[in-house]
Amino acid sequence: MVDFIKYNLIDTNLPKLENNFLLEFSNKVNVKTGELGVYLNAFYRGLEFKIYESTETHPNRRVTVEGSLHKYWNYGMHNFNDFGINELHEVISDIENKFCISSENCVLKSLEIGVNIIPPVKTKTVLKSCIMHKTNVLKWVFTQDEGNYVQTKNQRHYVKIYDKKTHYANKGFVIDNEIMRIEKKWCKMVELNGKGIFTLHDLIRYDLSNFKQDLQTMWNDVLFCDLQTIKGTKYENKYNNINWWGALNYERFKYHRNNLNKLINSDPKNLKNIVSNLISKKVDFLNTKTPEINPLHIGLKTVVSTLEKADENRRFCKVTGLNISMQRSDSFLLADVGLRYYLKTDVKIYNEIKRKYLSKKWVDADLETEIKEIYHNIRNTISNQRIKQNRIYTPTQFQLFDIGA
Numbered sequence: 001m002v003d004f005i006k007y008n009l010i011d012t013n014l015p016k017l018e019n020n021f022l023l024e025f026s027n028k029v030n031v032k033t034g035e036l037g038v039y040l041n042a043f044y045r046g047l048e049f050k051i052y053e054s055t056e057t058h059p060n061r062r063v064t065v066e067g068s069l070h071k072y073w074n075y076g077m078h079n080f081n082d083f084g085i086n087e088l089h090e091v092i093s094d095i096e097n098k099f100c101i102s103s104e105n106c107v108l109k110s111l112e113i114g115v116n117i118i119p120p121v122k123t124k125t126v127l128k129s130c131i132m133h134k135t136n137v138l139k140w141v142f143t144q145d146e147g148n149y150v151q152t153k154n155q156r157h158y159v160k161i162y163d164k165k166t167h168y169a170n171k172g173f174v175i176d177n178e179i180m181r182i183e184k185k186w187c188k189m190v191e192l193n194g195k196g197i198f199t200l201h202d203l204i205r206y207d208l209s210n211f212k213q214d215l216q217t218m219w220n221d222v223l224f225c226d227l228q229t230i231k232g233t234k235y236e237n238k239y240n241n242i243n244w245w246g247a248l249n250y251e252r253f254k255y256h257r258n259n260l261n262k263l264i265n266s267d268p269k270n271l272k273n274i275v276s277n278l279i280s281k282k283v284d285f286l287n288t289k290t291p292e293i294n295p296l297h298i299g300l301k302t303v304v305s306t307l308e309k310a311d312e313n314r315r316f317c318k319v320t321g322l323n324i325s326m327q328r329s330d331s332f333l334l335a336d337v338g339l340r341y342y343l344k345t346d347v348k349i350y351n352e353i354k355r356k357y358l359s360k361k362w363v364d365a366d367l368e369t370e371i372k373e374i375y376h377n378i379r380n381t382i383s384n385q386r387i388k389q390n391r392i393y394t395p396t397q398f399q400l401f402d403i404g405a
Contacts, residue, residue, distance in 0.1 A: 001208050001286050002088055003079055004185065006066035006110035007200060012101055014051065014061060020099055023049055024356055043352045045321075046071035047095075065106070075316065076349055077323050078171075080164045080179050082116060084286035085208055092204060106200035111192060113211045114183030115286065116164060117278040123163040123180040126275065131242055132223040133159045135253070149181075158185040159218055171345035172326070182279060184218050212283040216276055223257060224272045229264050319381045320353065333378055339371045357381075 009017075018025055023042035039052040047067035054061050070079035072095075073087050092103055119126050130138050130150050138150040138159070149162040164179035186192055195210070197203050225240045238244045239260050248256065264270045317324050317334040327337045334353070342350040354370070357377040362370060 001083065001085075001113050001115060001211060001283065002111070002203070003070045003083070003114060003183065004066070004068050004110065004112040005108070005200070006064065007106040007108050009063040009065055009101060010105045010107060012063060012105060014063065016100055017049070017063065018051065022098060025049070025051065026355060043348070044076075046076035064109070066110070075321060075323050077346075078168055078173065080116060080168050080173070080175065080181075082282075082286060084288070088208075089204065092200065103201035103204060104199055108189060108192065108197065108199060108203065110185065110187055111197075111203070112183055112185040113208075113214065114160070114181055115215065115279055115282040116179050116181045117275070117282050118177050119180045119278070120274055121178075121271065123165060123178050126180060126271065127161060127163060129225050129227065129240075129271070130161055130222050131225050131240070131245060133218070134221050134223075135250075137242060137246070138222070153187075156186060156188040156191055158187065159183075159222075160185060161222075172341065180275075182215060182219060182275075184214055207287075209283055209287040212280060215279050215283065219272075219276055219279060222272075223260070224264065225260065226264050226271050229267060229270060230260075233263070235260070235263075317378070319378050320357075322349070322353075333375075333382065335375050335378075336371055339374060 017023070018040075022044055025040040025042045027040050038055075039050045041048055041050045043049075047065055050064045050066075052058065052062045052064070068079055069088065069091050070083040071077065073083055073091050074081070095101065096103060127148075127150050132138055133152045133154075136152040136154065138152050138161070140148065141151050142148050148166065149160050151158060151160045153159075160181075160183040162181040162183070164181050165175045165177070169175055189198075192198075195206065197206055223245070227240060230236050230239050235256075239256070245253065245256075264272055315325050315327075315329075315332070316322065317338070318332050320334050322334055322338070322342070324331055324334055324338045326341045327335060331338075339350065339353065342353065353374060357374045358370060359373065359377065362373045365373065
């Protein structure tokens with residue numbers, strides 16, 4: 001249920017975080033003035049770590065972390081599958097262990113809660129029927145990272161409804177069914193603080209099934225024009241027209257909103273109710289706790305997943321940790337095909353790979369040379385690991401772990 005998150009990291013060991021081998025911090029430089037940016041940043045599995053330098057306003061250096069915990073679970077790749085309570089606990093545990101931080105020191109600044117459902121009709125059909133949320137127009141938005149969706153912003157939160165299938169199909173993923181995401185994003189913490197949620201630790205302790213009411217109330221407040229319900233009525237050309245609704249005064253607006261709801265509710269199998277029930281069932285499903293398969297193994301994918309359909313054939317690069325399932329089945333390193341895939345589908349990941357594995361000598365090279373050199377350095381990384389191991393251990397000496405395995 002939890003997707004994007006942003007928090008301030010307090011009382012942490014900054015030098016230790018900066019020197020963590022999983023993070024490569026860098027600073028942007030203004031090419032015209034040569035001035036450094038106001039923060040250092042590094043990326044890991046879709047999370048961005050920022051270390052802000054001290055200023056007059058903030059005399060102490062400070063850290064923020066933001067990104068999708070759902071994408072983190074999928075190695076920074078996507079968030080179109082299910083992400084339940086088991087996965088959330090394991091991701092947070094993984095972050096705490098890898099970066100030596102405590103969830104109690106992660107003070108929330110933004111949070112997205114939502115569910116992915118399979119609607120009974122095409123997601124675009126549902127989105128086209130969403131006219132307003134309360135009295136605010138649901139506007140169509142497109143971003144490179146999130147695709148097409150309808151959205152409105154209230155004082156303290158956003159309402160978002162996505163077409164996840166189309167977005168990720170355009171990125172090259174094969175998705176068999178429709179996927180619609182319904183999401184509430186808090187940009188101010190007043191409402192969450194009222195629930196006793198201040199930190200990431202509080203979020204873990206909070207029963208996430210309580211968010212069912214938030215999501216269902218949000219959905220029920222959508223002015224939903226089911227075209228099948230109003231077809232043939234005198235309202236057919238009015239209720240699906242946003243300009244018509246916008247011209248009404250508040251009293252007339254309330255009258256026609258109630259009238260539309262009566263028309264929709266006259267059919268117990270109406271689309272809006274079906275979606276509401278799907279939201280309820282998915283929240284229950286995602287909050288089903290299951291036991292660990294192997295309690296001795298620490299790391300991702302150690303619990304019985306609440307994913308409805310797991311990716312059994314996923315393969316990962318032994319150097320970068322990135323998904324390389326798009327490459328040949330016998331490949332074990334991120335190579336040409338994978339690099340081009342990330343360049344096309346997620347330029348953030350590609351740029352992070354480039355920053356880490358492309359030497360300064362080739363910064364201004366053409367794309368073909370750039371990709372060739374990046375792969376060359378990735379391949380050299382694992383070769384260097386083997387050479388280093390052979391220096392430490394003689395071929396006849398017993399080794400507990402084989403780095404290349």
